[in-house]
Structures are given as structure tokens and as C-alpha cells.
Amino acid sequence: MFGIKFSLSLIGLILFFVAFADFFAPYPYDLQNREAPFHPPTRIHIFEDGKLSFPFVYKYELVDPIFKVYKENKKIACRLKFFTKTEFGFKFVSVEKPCKLYLLGADKLGRDVFSRLLYGGRYSLGVALIGTFTTFVIGAIVGGIAGYFGGRVDTLIMRLVEVLMAIPGFYLLLSLRAVFPLELSSGQIFLIIVFILSFLGWAGLARVVRGIVLSVREKEFVLAAKTYGASSLRIIVKHILPNTYFYLLVSATMAIPAFILGEASLSLLGLGIQEPEPSWGNMLSDVRNITLLSFYPWLLAPGMAIFITILAFNILGDSLLRKQRHESKGK
Numbered sequence: 001m002f003g004i005k006f007s008l009s010l011i012g013l014i015l016f017f018v019a020f021a022d023f024f025a026p027y028p029y030d031l032q033n034r035e036a037p038f039h040p041p042t043r044i045h046i047f048e049d050g051k052l053s054f055p056f057v058y059k060y061e062l063v064d065p066i067f068k069v070y071k072e073n074k075k076i077a078c079r080l081k082f083f084t085k086t087e088f089g090f091k092f093v094s095v096e097k098p099c100k101l102y103l104l105g106a107d108k109l110g111r112d113v114f115s116r117l118l119y120g121g122r123y124s125l126g127v128a129l130i131g132t133f134t135t136f137v138i139g140a141i142v143g144g145i146a147g148y149f150g151g152r153v154d155t156l157i158m159r160l161v162e163v164l165m166a167i168p169g170f171y172l173l174l175s176l177r178a179v180f181p182l183e184l185s186s187g188q189i190f191l192i193i194v195f196i197l198s199f200l201g202w203a204g205l206a207r208v209v210r211g212i213v214l215s216v217r218e219k220e221f222v223l224a225a226k227t228y229g230a231s232s233l234r235i236i237v238k239h240i241l242p243n244t245y246f247y248l249l250v251s252a253t254m255a256i257p258a259f260i261l262g263e264a265s266l267s268l269l270g271l272g273i274q275e276p277e278p279s280w281g282n283m284l285s286d287v288r289n290i291t292l293l294s295f296y297p298w299l300l301a302p303g304m305a306i307f308i309t310i311l312a313f314n315i316l317g318d319s320l321l322r323k324q325r326h327e328s329k330g331k
Contacts, residue, residue: 004317010312014305018107018121024092024117026101030276031088033100033110036060038068041105044080055080059099067295067325076137105298108286113301120278120302123186125309127193128259132252134198139205140248144236146206147213157206164203171202174271186277193272197262201255208251244326253317257310264306 017024033039042057059076063069078099085141086094094100103113146157180192216222217240225235266272267281268288275282283302287293293300 002150003315004323007316007319010308011316014121014309014312015125016308017099017118018125021118021122022089024114025118026088026091026094026103027112028088029111029116029119029278031111031115033106034207036062036070036100036102036106036110039100039102039110040070040296041298042100042102043072045077048077057095057101088116095272104301105296107299113283113298116278116283117280117301117305120273120280120283123190123273123279123307124260124263124281124306125279127190127197127263128256131194131197131201131259131262132255132297134194135201135247135255136205136252138198139202140209140241140244141236142202143206143209144172144213144241144244147210148232148236148240150218151212154210158210161203161207164200165207174266174269178271184274186273189273193263193266197259200262201258205251205255206249208243208247209241212247213240216240216243246320250317250320250324253313253320260306260310 012157039060042059042060044055046053046055048056056077056079057076058072058074060070061073065070076098078096080101081093081094081096084091084094093101102112102114104112104117106112107116142157146154184192222235222239225239230238262280263272263279264284267279268284270282270285272281273279280302284300286299287303
């Protein structure tokens with residue numbers, strides 16, 4: 001289906017750029033240029049004097065330090081360079097000195113928004129992918145155990161699930177994060193966010209998996225495995241849980257956006273990834289000032305990255321669900 005191919009291509013493209021951020025980002029994420037705060041996106045020109053030319057940019061000069069107004073100096077032109085080694089490493093694109101290349105503008109400290117966007121995606125998407133995987137492993141196993149064994153085991157697990165699902169997720173998220181010290185490295189905070197979001201996410205999944213397992217455990221192939229003396233764990237992992245894979249796959253595509261938004265919410269509130277290391281959430285902290293956003297709209301770029309990524313995963317999940325329903329009707 002077109003929706004599956006389109007969404008997978010878009011997700012693959014995003015992951016590719018984020019994974020190779022060191023190559024595609026023109027500058028390091030923490031490189032500051034105090035002489036260029038709120039620098040607008042650099043215009044790339046391909047025509048010079050009405051003739052087609054190799055891509056180049058003009059040097060920008062700050063003409064109004066108060067309102068951060070920049071103007072191109074048409075006397076100083078710099079060519080773009082592709083696949084070249086720079087002082088920051090081997091880069092896909094760079095620009096000759098004295099010009100600067102800010103594809104999506106710069107923030108208040110003169111840091112390149114595009115570079116920070118790529119590096120920030122490592123944290124935002126890393127939390128989403130690792131957290132989703134952890135959540136679904138825990139939820140599938142716990143739900144499988146509850147459905148397979150039933151009785152007191154099922155009752156105990158389901159009561160725990162109901163308790164977790166009764167607690168407002170966002171407030172529990174803030175409470176759990178507040179338990180940990182604020183003086184932590186971004187790597188430690190990354191692991192904490194993964195733990196918190198996984199802790200919140202597995203309960204609902206376990207409940208649904210348990211229902212599926214209840215309907216599968218009396219099937220002939222399960223009874224045959226018991227007859228041959230297979231252990232309970234082997235039966236659950238090898239014979240029962242594979243029958244839930246399509247539901248888990250669709251649910252995962254729907255859960256990843258929730259993890260992205262969870263990380264963005266914590267980082268936006270200052271409880272997630274800390275400066276100077278970027279994430280899509282903490283990059284949006286300046287956007288809370290509407291006046292600032294009206295003058296420098298390129299600061300909303302992380303929000304657009306979140307929107308496009310979530311849209312791609314939602315399209316993928318919806319397309320997979322439609323495909324499954326179509327195949328069910330065909331049978």
C-alpha cells in the first residue's frame with residue numbers, strides 16, 4: 001500500500017539524517033556565534049547576474065542589534081562546498097569563509113538550528129524507539145504470563161495494571177522525574193526518561209495481550225506443545241506471543257509518538273535533556289514566548305520535526321491496520 005511505503009520512506013529518511021548527524025550537520029550542536037544571535041535562515045543563490053551559477057551565499061551583516069535585523073552584503077559571496085573536510089570534520093555541505101551557513105537560522109546564542117535539530121533527534125527518537133521496545137517486551141511478557149496461567153497470577157497482575165492505569169500519566173511522569181536529582185548528565189537523564197516512560201506504558205499493553213492470550217491458549221498447537229513437554233515459558237514465547245505480533249506492531253507505531261511527546265514535554269519543562277545538549281523538546285523552550293516566535297519563526301523547526309515524525313508513524317500504523325482488516329475480509 002502507498003501509505004506504508006510513504007511512511008516507511010519518510011521514517012527511514014528521518015532516521016538516516018539523525019543517525020549521520022555528524023556528517024549532515026554543518027556545525028557542532030554547541031558551537032556558539034555571539035555575533036549572530038537569531039540569525040535568519042541563509043538564502044542559497046543559484047543565479048548570479050541572471051546566469052545559472054554554482055550554489056553560493058552572501059555574507060550576512062547585523063544592521064540592527066536591538067531587533068536582530070540582518071542584511072545580505074552583496075559584495076561578499078561565498079561558494080558552497082560539498083563532501084569536504086572542514087575544521088569540524090568531514091561534512092556533506094559547508095561554506096567558504098567568511099560566510100556562515102544557517103539552513104534553518106540560529107537561536108539566541110547563535111547556534112545553528114539545523115545542526116541542533118539533527119543532533120537533538122538522537123535523544124528524542126532514541127527515547128521513543130528504546131522506550132517503545134522496552135515497554136512492549138515487558139507488556140507482552142507480563143500479559144502473556146497473566147493470560148496463560150490465569151487464576152491468582154492473572155488476578156494479581158491485572159490488579160497491578162488497573163492501579164497503574166488509574167493514575168494520571170502526566171502527573172505521574174512529573175512525580176517520578178522529580179524523585180531523581182536535577183544534577184545529572186544528559187546520558188543519565190536519557191536512561192531515566194526511558195525508564196519512566198516504559199514504566200507508564202506497559203500496563204495497558206499487558207491488559208490487551210492478556211486478552212489475546214486467553215483466546216489462544218486453548219488452541220490445538222498450544223495443547224500439542226504441552227503434550228510434547230514444552231515448558232510454560234517456551235510455550236508463551238514461541239507459540240502464544242507470536243500470535244500477537246501484528247497487534248504489537250501496529251500498537252508500537254502508535255506508541256512511538258507518545259514517547260516522543262513525553263520526552264518533549266519533560267525537556268520543554270526543563271526536566272529532561274539539559275542544555276547545551278539538544279533535544280527537540282528543550283529546543284522548543286524559546287517558542288513559549290509568542291512575541292519571540294513572531295519575530296523568529298524558524299525557532300519552531302523542532303516542533304515541525306515532531307509533527308512530521310508523529311504524522312509518519314501514525315500513517316504507518318493506520319495503513320498497517322487497514323491492511324490487516326483487508327486481509328481478514330479476504331479470508
